[in-house]
Amino acid sequence: MKKTFFTPGPAALYPTVHQHLIEGLTQQLFSQSHRSAAYQSIHAKAVSHVKELLGVPENFWVFFFSSATEIWERLGQNCLDQHSLHFVNGSFSRRFFDIVTALGHAPEKVETPWGESVNFDPQSLPHSPDLINFTLNETSTGVSLSLEEIYRFRAKYPEALVTLDMVSIAPYAAVDWSQVDAGYFSVQKCFGLPAGLGVLIAGPKALERAAAIQASGRNVGSYHSFASLLKYAQKNQTPETPNISAVYLLGKVCEDMLSKGIEQIRAETREKADMLYDFFAQHPSYELFVKTPTDRSPTVIVVNTRDDNKALLSRLAAEGLIVGNGYGPMKGKQLRIANFPAVSLEDVRRLINLLMN
Ligand SMILES: *Cc1c(COP(=O)(O)O)cnc(C)c1O
DSSP states (O other): OOEEOOOOOOOOOTTHHHHHHHHHHHHHHSSSSTHHHHHHHHHHHHHHHHHHHHHHHTOOOEEEEHHHHHHHHHHHHHHHSSSSEEEESHHHHHHHHHHHHHTHHHHHHHOHHHTOOOOOSSSSSEEEEEEEEEEETTTTTTEEOOOOHHHHHHTOOTTTTEEETTTTTTSSSSOTTSSSEEEEETSSTTTTTOSOOOOEOOOHHHHHHHHHHHHHHHOSSSSSSHHHHHHHTTTOOOOOOOHHHHHHHHHHHHHHHHHHHHHHHHHHHHHHHHHHHHHHHHHEEESSSSSSSGGSSSSSEEESSSSSSSHHHHHHHHTEEEEEOOOOGGGEEEEEEEETSSSOHHHHHHHHHHHHO
């Protein structure tokens, strides 16, 4: 039976991936040297399609990593001078804080309970932060932040770099890149690609910071230091042998999303999210986890189940619908439903029909 994945990563593959992968194999693209003109063309296309889809300005760079987790470590090494500030309201926002701590920094965190937005008006901070991270869409809880609030907060710390974890909401989020210094995602969520590629979009202020930190003699890592990434990106290459098939598929899927139109993708995402939220709000066996409607994520819908979810997940799986479990401490008690571009309105209707009974 063909399965439909509503899991928030790895997730359902974008419908055109199968055909693009076969095409890449047929053309033997994945055996070519990563120093060849053929690879440079694949790389350049992926970069330009990502930038166009996300509305990224000319003077921002796109760097490739193995995952978003790696990007956290590289940001910690290359962009964090003294004090970072982390708004923690779930597992992923927490993880960046933990990684920076493991690197030997002493980051600050402003915590709020799971299922709530962040506190944009924290008590006075002991240090003025030089890097502020926002997790735009907390995949563990289904909470989305307001970009306007982020821009307002940033105005208080004009010197700080603002980094945006967009892993489970890009390309849906319409980011104003004049307000953000770096944004990042990995491809196995909303882009509907096989896992194994992290993408960082870094602006001039982030690159200047990285250059200053390196010039001060600090350890910024080796092959994936920003200087090394930049040197190769200027040639449409990567320092190491990259995940060529992933870079190729990213370019192709972004091209498909561009032909569909980002506004169309956003409208469909909202329509599917509304159907799911409306259904769960009126069904007595479920309770929406995120109480404030404006905090509810359009791309990851989280609901509490009345009973342990095991029987329900198995019943859905028997029908070919694979739904995400609660994350971490919420395992067994919640459904997490990915509403990514790869799932159709028809898929969502089928899921709702099965959940109705
Ligand atoms: C999945 C996820 C990550 C981690 O991505 P990896 O590719 O597994 O490193 C980070 N942040 C958020 C919000 C995520 O959903």
